[in-house]
Amino acid sequence: MADHSNAGCDAGVCSRSDLALLHNLRKSTMRYISTRGGMPPKSFSEILLSGLSPDGGLAIPEAYPTITTAELTAWRALSYPALAFEILSRFVDDIPPADLRDIINRSYTAEIFGTPDITPLKTLEPGLHILGLSNGPTLAFKDIAMQLLGNLFQYQLDKTGDELNILGATSGDTGSSAEYAMRGKRGIRVFMLSPLGKMSRFQTAQMFSLQDRNIFNIAIRGVFDDCQDIVKAVSNDHAFKQAHRIGTVNSINWARIVAQVVYYFKGYFAATKTNDQQVSFAVPSGNFGNICAGHVARMMGLPIKHLILATNENDVLDEFFRTGVYRPRTTIETRHTSSPSMDISKASNFERFIFDLTGRNALQVREFWSAVEKGNAFDVSQTPLFAKIKDYGFVSGSSNHAARIVTIRDIHQRYQVLVDTHTADGLKVGLAHRETGVPLICLETALPAKFAESIQEAIGHEPERPAGFEHLEDLPQRFVVKDADVTAVKNFIDEQCGLST
Numbered sequence: 001m002a003d004h005s006n007a008g009c010d011a012g013v014c015s016r017s018d019l020a021l022l023h024n025l026r027k028s029t030m031r032y033i034s035t036r037g038g039m040p041p042k043s044f045s046e047i048l049l050s051g052l053s054p055d056g057g058l059a060i061p062e063a064y065p066t067i068t069t070a071e072l073t074a075w076r077a078l079s080y081p082a083l084a085f086e087i088l089s090r091f092v093d094d095i096p097p098a099d100l101r102d103i104i105n106r107s108y109t110a111e112i113f114g115t116p117d118i119t120p121l122k123t124l125e126p127g128l129h130i131l132g133l134s135n136g137p138t139l140a141f142k143d144i145a146m147q148l149l150g151n152l153f154q155y156q157l158d159k160t161g162d163e164l165n166i167l168g169a170t171s172g173d174t175g176s177s178a179e180y181a182m183r184g185k186r187g188i189r190v191f192m193l194s195p196l197g198k199m200s201r202f203q204t205a206q207m208f209s210l211q212d213r214n215i216f217n218i219a220i221r222g223v224f225d226d227c228q229d230i231v232k233a234v235s236n237d238h239a240f241k242q243a244h245r246i247g248t249v250n251s252i253n254w255a256r257i258v259a260q261v262v263y264y265f266k267g268y269f270a271a272t273k274t275n276d277q278q279v280s281f282a283v284p285s286g287n288f289g290n291i292c293a294g295h296v297a298r299m300m301g302l303p304i305k306h307l308i309l310a311t312n313e314n315d316v317l318d319e320f321f322r323t324g325v326y327r328p329r330t331t332i333e334t335r336h337t338s339s340p341s342m343d344i345s346k347a348s349n350f351e352r353f354i355f356d357l358t359g360r361n362a363l364q365v366r367e368f369w370s371a372v373e374k375g376n377a378f379d380v381s382q383t384p385l386f387a388k389i390k391d392y393g394f395v396s397g398s399s400n401h402a403a404r405i406v407t408i409r410d411i412h413q414r415y416q417v418l419v420d421t422h423t424a425d426g427l428k429v430g431l432a433h434r435e436t437g438v439p440l441i442c443l444e445t446a447l448p449a450k451f452a453e454s455i456q457e458a459i460g461h462e463p464e465r466p467a468g469f470e471h472l473e474d475l476p477q478r479f480v481v482k483d484a485d486v487t488a489v490k491n492f493i494d495e496q497c498g499l500s501t
């Protein structure tokens with residue numbers, strides 16, 4: 001909290017805002033530590049722009065804020081932005097509340113998300129729901145966190161007068177979501193590398209049609225791994241990185257997790273009538289960011305029975321929850337599937353859950369990840385940790401191409417609702433774990449319009465485009481083409497920054 005040194009009430013009369021101030025003063029401060037124990041506690045704003053902690057770990061609250069039954073009751077009636085403020089203000093105590101509210105109100109509008117609900121709940125049948133998280137500018141759930149991140153970044157940079165050059169590599173969703181969130185933002189440039197000609201026409205058009213002067217699409221003559229290698233090489237050049245204020249928006253950013261906590265509450269309220277009910281969430285998972293937010297919501301006290309983790313053929317996480325062995329895959333072992341945003345070889349946010357599972361034992365986390373960083377596995381199956389997994393509500397399953405096509409077809413026939421391939425993986429695994437009397441909320445992570453080919457395969461025709469996306473591929477495109485060469489990319493960044501080398 002900011003320093004409210006004169007928070008007393010004159011003559012014993014307290015206005016409502018005085019009371020709020022006193023309440024905030026009593027609240028303990030929110031500090032962040034690292035999952036590897038090597039970072040002095042920091043405030044939210046101090047970790048906002050940083051990626052990994054200096055010790056290689058991930059930032060996590062010193063303790064999760066918990067909510068009372070009374071608070072949960074009061075929150076039930078709130079609009080999305082009002083709910084987001086209540087939740088975020090428990091994690092952010094070094095941005096004045098009025099500023100935080102303004103940032104949130106500008107991020108979650110009907111204009112940006114197509115509906116004042118932001119995340120509308122669709123009921124397929126009693127007790128079975130889809131939470132619509134994909135109504136943002138790029139038609140995937142990453143917009144929910146990224147839109148907030150864009151405004152938080154700008155707020156922070158306005159205060160310090162700093163600049164930020166976001167450098168990333170994308171094979172689709174994350175890159176375009178970041179570009180749409182950062183477009184037109186003062187002090188921020190986005191340099192996004194993508195493999196030339198390897199993204200779908202829709203994805204390419206979505207990114208390359210942006211004409212904003214602070215957005216730079218760099219198509220690399222190579223594959224996605226070449227793009228990622230260039231980003232790594234630039235990030236490892238500390239002098240260049242510092243001189244050019246290079247930053248990232250990767251999925252380990254804590255602000256992204258917090259933003260995603262909000263819709264677990266929103267979905268819970270929409271699917272229940274009273275707070276004595278429990279629900280389960282099915283979550284199509286890749287880097288463990290989305291479901292990590294569900295874990296945080298549950299730790300805060302949201303009545304979640306099960307967090308149902310769904311993977312595709314790349315089942316590194318399902319394997320862990322079933323067997324206790326976490327065995328990250330190599331790039332060659334990682335399969336290209338028809339739910340491509342879940343094609344991961346290791347799950348970057350997973351460390352946050354393991355930190356909690358070990359009872360916040362940073363030493364143990366360090367041991368586990370020293371194995372992971374050597375390309376090895378770690379195994380908790382013979383330890384008490386394995387039995388503890390169920391205390392955290394996690395269950396899991398995996399899906400594959402045939403299963404997701406059947407699921408898309410089935411859901412369409414039965415409910416006249418069309419889902420995308422990722423959401424289908426979630427539904428497939430979620431339905432396998434469905435329990436009578438426990439509402440099941442499946443998170444929709446993208447719209448079918450993005451994956452026309454698989455939809456065609458499932459139902460015999462292509463999905464409809466949402467309004468405004470009909471002629472996306474005909475729009476003029478703005479991008480440069482570069483060889484898969486670190487120097488070429490550095491030179492380009494340098495020219496745009498107007499710096500001399």
Ligand SMILES: *Cc1c(COP(=O)(O)O)cnc(C)c1O
Pocket residue numbers: 140141142173174251284285286287288289290291341342422445446
């Ligand atoms: C990113 C993404 C996922 C995976 O989410 P994580 O937070 O990485 O687990 C699933 N579906 C879609 C469409 C995505 O873009």
